[in-house]
Amino acid sequence: MSVLLLRLAGPLQSWGSAARFTRRTTENAPTKSGVVGLLAAAQGRRRDADLSDLAALEFGVRVDQPGTRLRDFHTAHHSDTLKAMPLSERFYLADAVFVAAVSGEDRLVQRLYEALLEPVFLPYLGRRSCPPSRPVSIAEPMDVGLEQALREARWEASRWYRRKHEADSRRRGGPASKDVRLNLLLENLPGTVPEMTSRDLPVSFDPRHRRYGLRGLRTAEVRVPVAAGDASPPPPHDPTDLLTPVAPRND
Template identity: 40%
Template sequence: MAVLLLRLAAPLQAWGSSSKFIVRSTEREPTKSGVIGMIAAALGIQRNDDPQKLVPLTTLRFGVRADKEGVLLKDFHMVHGYKIADVTERYYLSDAVFLVALESDDKSLLEGIASALQKPVYPLYLGRKSYPPTLPIVLGVKDEDMLTALKTEPYLYKNAHRKSVRISYEVTSGGAMVQDIPLSFSQLHRKHGWRMKREELLAVDSNPDHDAFSEL
């Protein structure tokens, strides 16, 4: 068992799962579909390629730890069409930091993904093309399971006043159903499957020696 750890942080992120044309929403954390889309871009997989190329990626077990939840913001955009203009609402997360864990029995697959993310074929972005990630993205591949990594990996953001952090991870039973497994990224036949996820709150030890200037 091995796990690939990623750091997803940027001034802005957006992870939509059920957006309409005039309302583009975002989830509170990266979606499996969004992260796999980013990995597919790094590997050079195109939208209209054979969907079977996504299978090794969709079978990865997926988890997220919200080290910094970020602030939910809303923006307005004018979309001009033929003789009409629509006002659209777009939601995104500002100043968020996430630890993403991808688990597999195939360590070489995870190492290949890590290498591709460091030298991507296509540009990487966090949910929308105007939101590039800050570096580093890849934190490494470790010989442990996803849940252990989410609970023990050092925090990516320090906050002396935080009492807990939220984790969200894929389960086979006893979770909430979400439709964010990408079966096809084709613009004509885009399709997503279902998975189950569970959320927990992890208690954070107090840090009396916190240095406020360490974040600068």
């Protein structure tokens, strides 16, 4: 079994698991369905494709930078008829950074890593209006457990957030903290009672009948060295530069 770490960072993210009708909310961390959708898009899978292999991957998230919730009053019109769509509220996480991990069979995880290097469809962070500001792939797949990989991964927070963390430590009257406490959101251990559940286990992305199952979750906490992160500014990143050309379909 291999583990693939993903960096989910961008100006806006939105990970809905219970969003319906005119109120489109977001969870506080990436959902499994959202990340599976990102991986499926990178591979070029269509919305009606079989997802069973991706849904079976073990999944976990570490919150490196929680971000702030943003509410958007949304208006839209049909492109053909110009008829107004119903007004809606859409919620986002602004300036958030997460480290997500998927674990599974070696060959599948390797193919997912390669797909992220040259994605077929544009990767996005929950919604198509939320492209990543940094490369999604962090490193090549590793032969370790998923929770261990999340505990040992370096801190991916942005420079301004690191400065804020250091200033908060000094404001409390002590020296600059050498580590930071981060929250983990992991899949429930077999045979135990979950702390919570989320309907974000993807069954089908087919727009004619999207289907999701329940998933048990547990939480944990980890201390990550502050110095383990890279405080240098990230290089410019345009996710569209990575897209691979696709031959036209003869439908």
